[in-house]
Amino acid sequence: DIVMTQSPDSLAVSLGERATINCKSSQSVLYSSNNKNYLAWYQQKPGQPPKLLIYWASTRESGVPDRFSGSGSGTDFTLTISSLQAEDVAVYYCQQYYSSITFGQGTRLEIK
Amino acid sequence: QVQLVQSGAEVKKPGSSVKVSCKASGGTFSSYTISWVRQAPGQGLEWMGRIIPILGIANYAQKFQGRVTITADKSTSTAYMELSSLRSEDTAVYYCARAVNWFDPWGQGTLVTVSS
Numbered sequence: 001d002i003v004m005t006q007s008p009d010s011l012a013v014s015l016g017e018r019a020t021i022n023c024k025s026s027q028s029v030l031y032s033s034n035n036k037n038y039l040a041w042y043q044q045k046p047g048q049p050p051k052l053l054i055y056w057a058s059t060r061e062s063g064v065p066d067r068f069s070g071s072g073s074g075t076d077f078t079l080t081i082s083s084l085q086a087e088d089v090a091v092y093y094c095q096q097y098y099s100s101i102t103f104g105q106g107t108r109l110e111i112k
Numbered sequence: 113q114v115q116l117v118q119s120g121a122e123v124k125k126p127g128s129s130v131k132v133s134c135k136a137s138g139g140t141f142s143s144y145t146i147s148w149v150r151q152a153p154g155q156g157l158e159w160m161g162r163i164i165p166i167l168g169i170a171n172y173a174q175k176f177q178g179r180v181t182i183t184a185d186k187s188t189s190t191a192y193m194e195l196s197s198l199r200s201e202d203t204a205v206y207y208c209a210r211a212v213n214w215f216d217p218w219g220q221g222t223l224v225t226v227s228s
Contacts, residue, residue: 001174040214042157049207049218050157061216093157097213100173101147101159 002026002096006104012112019081021107023094028074031098038098041070041079043090044106050093054079086111114139116146116208116219123225129196132222134208141189142166147211148182148193150204151221162211163191198226 003026013019029038037057042050052061054070057077067082081088089111094104119133134146147162161172165184172180181194191208206222209215 038213042215049209049221050215051218052214052216055212055214095157095214101162101211103157103159106156 002029002099002102004094004096004102004104006092006094006107008107009105010108010110012110013081013084014112015086016083017112019084019088019109021079021092021094021109023072023077023079023104025075025077025096025098027099029096029098030074037073037077038096039070039072039077040095040097041068042093042095043088044093045090053092081109084109084111114144114210114217116210116217118206118208118219118222121223121225123227124198126199126226126228128198129194130198130224131192131194132206132208132224134191134193134219136189136191136210139210141184142186145211146182146184146191147209147215148180149207149209149215149218151207152201152204155204160193160206165191195224198224200226202226 005024007022039057041054044050058070069080071078091106091108093106115137117135122130124130142165145162145164148160160176161182163170163182163184170182184191203226208219
């Protein structure tokens with residue numbers, strides 16, 4: 001199985017500041033035939049199911065604020081929140097769908 | 113707009129089985145894949161398996177092979193996840209989700225508590 005490792009495990013950022021979450025896969029999730037990275041990002045708030053934010057590593061889901069962006073390729077990926085809002089407090093997960101399905105362990109984002 | 117509504121919370125004894133349902137509305141049920149993901153208390157997300165209703169074909173994460181069965185009833189647009197030989201470590205919220213490759217939308221989750 002592809003192992004997904006997120007860093008950090010938790011993060012505290014001031015309102016209005018940038019938050020950066022990293023995700024590293026144990027092998028490349030870039031499919032060479034279509035040049036797409038098989039990686040998604042989710043946001044989960046307490047008591048709620050996860051919500052899709054990003055797919056194909058950098059495509060924002062419809063309705064997701066543009067302060068959320070995804071980048072990276074191959075084995076290293078980043079989710080960036082450009083200006084943290086109070087409603088962004090949540091746990092964030094990356095997920096690969098290149099080979100079966102695996103998730104990162106999650107990163108808890110809080111307000112400093 | 114696809115919506116997934118799951119069955120209610122369950123309390124089960126160790127060694128028993130549980131069957132959770134996931135009813136879809138909107139969209140064409142048979143044309144997409146339904147996956148099951150679980151989340152133990154305070155823990156992360158764990159994929160269990162998926163089914164393609166139009167084909168009736170399911171595949172499972174290796175960890176759950178032999179203990180989980182995922183089925184689908186096209187006539188009622190409902191998917192099911194049955195987990196057997198329950199143990200305390202199976203206490204978790206179980207989610208269904210429509211899977212393109214990523215998961216969206218998700219059901220509201222079903223808490224399964226395994227306790228003697």
